Amino acid sequence: MATSSFPRNRKLSADELDRFGEELDALRAQTVATLGARDARYIRNVVKAVRFANLGGRVLLFAAAVAGGLWLADSAVGWLFWVLWALGALSLGLGKILENMELGHNVIHGQYDWLGDPQLDGKTYDWDIVGTADNWRHTHNFRHHTYTNVRGLDDDIGYGLLRIFPEQKWRPFYLMQPAIAVVFALLFQWGIAIQDLKLGRWWSGKMTNTQLRRKSAPVVRKMGKQLAKDYVIYPALAGPFFLPVLLGNMVANGLRNVWTYVIIFCGHFTANAETFPKECIKNESRGHWYLRQLRGSSNLRGGFLMNVLSGNLSHQIEHHFFPDIPANRYAEMAKEVRAICARYGQHYNTGTLLTQFGQVCWRIVRHAFPSRPPKFVPLVQADAAA
Numbered sequence: 001m002a003t004s005s006f007p008r009n010r011k012l013s014a015d016e017l018d019r020f021g022e023e024l025d026a027l028r029a030q031t032v033a034t035l036g037a038r039d040a041r042y043i044r045n046v047v048k049a050v051r052f053a054n055l056g057g058r059v060l061l062f063a064a065a066v067a068g069g070l071w072l073a074d075s076a077v078g079w080l081f082w083v084l085w086a087l088g089a090l091s092l093g094l095g096k097i098l099e100n101m102e103l104g105h106n107v108i109h110g111q112y113d114w115l116g117d118p119q120l121d122g123k124t125y126d127w128d129i130v131g132t133a134d135n136w137r138h139t140h141n142f143r144h145h146t147y148t149n150v151r152g153l154d155d156d157i158g159y160g161l162l163r164i165f166p167e168q169k170w171r172p173f174y175l176m177q178p179a180i181a182v183v184f185a186l187l188f189q190w191g192i193a194i195q196d197l198k199l200g201r202w203w204s205g206k207m208t209n210t211q212l213r214r215k216s217a218p219v220v221r222k223m224g225k226q227l228a229k230d231y232v233i234y235p236a237l238a239g240p241f242f243l244p245v246l247l248g249n250m251v252a253n254g255l256r257n258v259w260t261y262v263i264i265f266c267g268h269f270t271a272n273a274e275t276f277p278k279e280c281i282k283n284e285s286r287g288h289w290y291l292r293q294l295r296g297s298s299n300l301r302g303g304f305l306m307n308v309l310s311g312n313l314s315h316q317i318e319h320h321f322f323p324d325i326p327a328n329r330y331a332e333m334a335k336e337v338r339a340i341c342a343r344y345g346q347h348y349n350t351g352t353l354l355t356q357f358g359q360v361c362w363r364i365v366r367h368a369f370p371s372r373p374p375k376f377v378p379l380v381q382a383d384a385a386a
Contacts, residue, residue, distance in 0.1 A: 010345030021287030057092025061248040065241035093255035101311030131193035149296030166371040188257040267316030270298040271359040293320035299350035
């Protein structure tokens with residue numbers, strides 16, 4: 001297996017790599033053995049928080065619409081409109097973030113299938129975005145988590161739009177990517193929705209119109225459902241004062257899109273994150289798989305609030321190691337994971353949100369221009385691997 005050279009990562013012998021994997025497997029088994037009431041209570045409290053934030057946001061937006069009507073008659077209540085509208089948009093945005101990150105993403109991974117609760121079944125749960133959960137299960141749960149940062153297999157590397165790593169072939173199109181990245185952040189749920197459609201194959205003639213229509217039909221239905229809910233049905237309930245509700249929904253979706261984009265990009269595209277050639281997964285051992293997940297992931301420091309709002313993807317390393325373990329366990333598992341990494345001389349990539357996102361922005365700008373990939377070296381010591 002080959003990867004770029006980072007001096008903070010010690011090359012491991014084959015025996016060390018096996019022990020590295022065994023220690024992480026043991027940590028997983030220990031955690032699974034203790035799953036129980038507190039994990040069930042946690043996720044059900046998240047469900048309640050999502051419902052409360054969504055309901056509160058929609059009530060406040062409707063109240064803002066009423067205040068807007070009063071504002072037309074009495075300019076003195078204009079301040080009330082803006083306060084209610086801002087609180088409503090923020091509350092609804094918070095509800096959408098929690099549903100998307102801490103509830104939907106983690107439930108769809110099957111983290112709570114052991115509860116036997118139909119509402120928390122990873123195989124049937126659908127979430128509050130325009131993309132379908134079925135497509136996400138394929139592009140994310142299977143392809144991304146199996147082939148994390150493997151070039152040509154993990155479609156999350158740049159999402160087909162951005163050149164994040166120097167190993168990606170440069171094209172003049174990438175000169176526009178600093179601007180494209182901003183638009184992508186604002187419309188992130190739409191990018192996720194069409195990711196599995198492989199529009200590049202259709203554009204190049206490798207997919208027929210009929211095949212595209214068949215593949216896109218569930219996505220188009222989901223898009224229509226979401227658009228109707230947020231931009232037709234709920235605004236219509238406000239009658240002639242529909243505009244504040246419509247705009248509030250738009251802002252809430254935008255807040256969720258940008259936040260999700262920032263968290264996901266910080267988890268995968270920081271300065272020390274690495275990509276890998278396809279050959280790296282040939283005869284890949286369990287220890288190799290863990291090491292690849294570690295080298296391609298980045299964590300965020302920030303405490304409990306950051307953990308909850310990020311869906312615990314602030315512990316992206318632990319999530320890539322243990323995607324089907326309830327994410328509320330990652331913070332406590334991280335202490336042992338970090339100790340294991342230290343014992344084997346492996347860099348545990350973590351930092352503040354500002355630091356990690358700054359590195360992401362640097363990558364986006366730097367690799368918009370031609371850049372050379374670093375030298376590749378084996379992960380396993382050559383003599384031991386032989």
